[in-house]
Amino acid sequence: MPPRPRRSNRAPGARTKYIDDPFEAAGVLSDEDEDPSVVATRKKGKGKAKQPVYDDTSDEDFNMGNGNEDEEEEDDDEYQDNDVEMVEDDNDAGEEDEEEGDDDDDDAASVSQANEAPRRRRKPAATSTPRVPKQRRPDGTIALAGDETHSRGSWNPLEHVGKAVHLRVTFGTDDRDLFSVLSARDQWCRGLDSTFPTRATLDEAPSVNDYGYGRSFGLESDELPRESTRGWDWYYDEDxxxxxxxxxxxxxxxxxxxxxxxxxxxxxxxxxxxxxxxxxxxxSLGRHDVVDFGEAWGEVPSKPVKQESKGKAGSGGERKKKKRExxxxxxxxxxxxxxxxxxxxxxxxxxxxxxxxxxxxxxxxxxxxxxxxxxxxxxxxxxxxxxxxxxxxxxxxxxxxxxxxxxxxxxxxxxxxxxxxxxxxxxxxxxxxxxxxxxxxxxxxxxxxxxxxxxxxxxxxxxxxxxxxxxxxxxxxxxxxxxxxxxxxxxxxxxxxxxxxxxxxxxxxxxxxxxxxxxxxxxxxxxxxxxxxxxxxxxxxxxxxxxxxxxxxxxxxxxxxxxxxxxxxxxxxxxxxxxxxxxxxxxxxxxxxxxxxxxxxxxxxxxxxxxxxxxxxxxxxxxxxxxxxxxxxxxxxxxxxxxxxxxxxxxxxxxxxxxxxxxxxxxxxxxxxxxxxxxxxxxxxxxxxxxxxxxxxxxxxxxxxxxxxxxxxxxxxxxxxxxxxxxxxxxxxxxxxxxxxxxxxxxxxxxxxxxxxx
Structure with a gap:
């Protein structure tokens, strides 16, 4: 008869802790029955906690919480952020080291599990393990320990990061790109410019601070003028x-x-x-006919004019503006x-x-x-x-x-x-x-x-x-x-x-x-x-x-x-x-x-x-x-x-x-x-x-x-x-x-x- 494979009598992960457990109130199960090593392993885990796994997956009332409710509400659309970062749990290594025991313990554990009555599933607590924020350097990069590695080539958009990090992730780390976007922000982030551009903002364009790269869209200030002149030299060449x-x-x-x-x-x-x-x-328009549709709209109400400027504005030759032209x-x-x-x-x-x-x-x-x-x-x-x-x-x-x-x-x-x-x-x-x-x-x-x-x-x-x-x-x-x-x-x-x-x-x-x-x-x-x-x-x-x-x-x-x-x-x-x-x-x-x-x-x-x-x-x-x-x-x-x-x-x-x-x-x-x-x-x-x-x-x-x-x-x-x-x-x-x-x-x-x- 072949030898029986080794099995541990310890749970592979942290046991689920319920609130108002009737079995615990009846004295069937208590905290003293748990192995101290398992409790220690559960408490020392960091990052995202592993979720409990149940044999019966038909429990529709069970709601698995992951502590990321705030992150899910950060964006309105699925195309905004559709990357998932894999977070390594330190519990995996600790559980492998603690899986030790002899065959006698395994036999006793199997008999105990066979005679134990099936447990009733209960809904877990509404609270969940909070996510531990990652340590970052001043420039926004993740500060890793000496034995850790980082597999992603870019920052994860799902994380709660500062505005400076968000700008680098979206527009790049070059100062020229960032200054160009900041110039557009200062000029066009007003409430009236949320849909159509306003004439006042368009008129203020030359006077707004562009941080040196706003009007050239991230290029050096002399590159676009040089292209407008030297870039067309071939067209005016005699040959x-x-x-x-x-x-x-x-x-x-x-x-x-x-x-x-x-x-x-x-x-x-x-x-x-x-x-x-x-x-x-x-x-009624024929082919190549043109019509001014402003004739269908009323005139714009005239603004009150000051007494000293009435003589200047009283010329009869001025054309009154329509509501739409x-x-x-x-x-x-x-x-x-x-x-x-x-x-x-x-x-x-x-x-x-x-x-x-x-x-x-x-x-x-x-x-x-x-x-x-x-x-x-x-x-x-x-x-x-x-x-x-x-x-x-x-x-x-x-x-x-x-x-x-x-x-x-x-x-x-x-x-x-x-x-x-x-x-x-x-x-x-x-x-x-x-x-x-x-x-x-x-x-x-x-x-x-x-x-x-x-x-x-x-x-x-x-x-x-x-x-x-x-x-x-x-x-x-x-x-x-x-x-x-x-x-x-x-x-x-x-x-x-x-x-x-x-x-x-x-x-x-x-x-x-x-x-x-x-x-x-x-x-x-x-x-x-x-x-x-x-x-x-x-x-x-x-x-x-x-x-x-x-x-x-x-x-x-x-x-x-x-x-x-x-x-x-x-x-x-x-x-x-x-x-x-x-x-x-x-x-x-x-x-x-x-x-x-x-x-x-x-x-x-x-x-x-x-x-x-x-x-x-x-x-x-x-x-x-x-x-x-x-x-x-x-x-x-x-x-x-x-x-x-x-x-x-x-x-x-x-x-x-x-x-x-x-x-x-x-x-x-x-x-x-x-x-x-x-x-x-x-x-x-x-x-x-x-x-x-x-x-x-x-x-x-x-x-x-x-x-x-x-x-x-x-x-x-x-x-x-x-x-x-x-x-x-x-x-x-x-x-x-x-x-x-x-x-x-x-x-x-x-x-x-x-x-x-x-």
Missing amino acids: LGARFRKSQRMKKIKEKDARRVYFPRPRGEHTVLVGPLEGQKVF GWILNLGQKIQCLAWVPNQGGLTQYLSAVAPILPDQKEEYPDPLKDQAAPAFRPSAPYPCVLQLWAFKAQEAESLTRTIDMTFKPRLRLAVCTEWGDLRRMAWCPMPRAPRDEDDEGAQKNVGLLAGIWGDGRVRVIDIKLGRDPKQTEFYKLQSPVFEAKAPSTVCTCLTWLSPSDLAVGCANGFVAIWSILPSQASPSNPLPYFYQQLHSTWVLSIASAYPTNPHIICTTSMDGDTRLTSIVDPHKDMVNTNRMRVGSAHLTYSPMLHCFISSDENDFARLLAVRRFFTSTAIARLPSMISAVGPCSSWHPSVLFGCTEGTVQATSPLRRMLHAKEKQWQQTWFQHEWVRGPDANSSGTSRFHDGHRAESTSLLRNLVGDPKLVNGAAVITVFEEGTHVTALSWNPNQSCAGWAAAGMGCGLVRVEDLALS
Whole structure:
């Protein structure tokens, strides 16, 4: 008979101590029956105490307390902190050393256990063992003993740490990054700036203490001015720049031919209802018509004027301001792309927009590759398309920021016609560009470099220029751009600028390619990328650069649900993923003021991804429906715009949420748009705008309790008309007009308004 294995008669862990134990009151079990060594082992444990283990796991009334109730309430959302730190318990080592005994004791223990009556389970006390705080050094790092090791590479966000440690964990340990964030905190953490930026704060920007790195976003103060001058030397070079500019060929065409072929076909007038809810005004807009929706609102009550200033303010030529002022444009078809032109310091501001032709117009052009592959992975037919450039004007003002001049009616200034398919993505070069004397020498003035991705799968760069006559509308057909490239064996899907001469492009096969747009002697017809790496397994939905703080870092989202941060210096090692989603996000933008990326979630949440803590995400907004558009972040304020499928545009400032996890998150609706079909299938339909929403505090808890989308116990998703969707958003990137915003709808309307709160 084989020898019996050794077993200890001592419990493997600390015994559970109950309050008001009836067995102890009856004298069946007392503290004297416990082994002194077990009691000593239980008392000397530190850190998290081990929980009692029961053989019967069906006790639903048993509530296991762990002493972390305060920590669980620290954040409202599961994406804020989803890391778990393993705490080693010293009881394990002590129990192994004390497991000694002989076979006689084991036999006696087994007989005693067999004859003992089953014990009744009792609910433990509400109190739990408090967590022992860890010893830390003055800089926030954990002070370890000589024989201890620390396995985590970063601090645990679940711990209660000071504000200084929280800033280092979120933004980094470099003083330049910390001073940049502190400068943004001092300027934008006021209560009025929780949603839209205020005009007073925008005007105070030059006088606020930036700690030396606030206005440069963590860079040295001379780096951005140097890039705005020396970074563009290649463009004005007599050899390199001349060959670059001469490679573009544009041909003037008649306005009648351009509107007949390249613009969406007119579908009648579009009816728009806007104004106060109790008395909305009706407008009828044809294609390319513009209306001032401020006519539907009353005038702002005039403030009392002092006696000595009545003579100055009594001029009859002054225009009274309305409660709401802005423009509504009708482009006749879904707004595919929308973006303000950067580096425009004057009164004239330009808004670029793309509205593809109608589906019945596309049927006139045969598609030779229709049966070869899926439409997303192959070039499309050579549909005609047009890039529209609209001019807006700002009022003269003594302050830094300017409002929209409502006496100047916006007009179409430039139409660039192409035959390479729909213009699906476009991006103006955002790098600062200082004006030079060479800009005023030619017959045309420089506007900027525009990069775009057309339906044929190629990426192109256009050097946009305008004539000197501000009242003339120019129509051109683009025959060849200044730069054109195509990734091998795939099509381009998204793009972003890395520098004035470098362009990063995502592809349908999961690769990311980076080109230099400078003229090349090796392969001028089809230049090769100097960076071509596979970062995802399939279609790259969006790509953004961490310019200007970390221009070598790019963030990408894909159809596989992954969101990845990659360094182009070493993409195989310097790479990190965040929480994977079931559905890929097509929206991604970088905020240089917050040092983070902002993207949409698979549901109706917006999330924030800090560069230094990319492995976890923070929920910053909850929208009433699926997110359909995210406006590119501004360099002059931290407010972010989100558009929904139900036609709502909301704004929020995630700065307070980043600095203090328990701060309330405020959101405010810009407008809500509704669209219905007309009686005729080819009609433009009818749109209605709702305005005047107040700021509200939103709960970011991820539960369905009280959720309006919960119907009969099941979560439902409402499908809205495509004409109702908000398809494009854009903040004005120029400092004097930083409060201007534009929104494009699926029905072809564009709304432009100054959102800076006075």
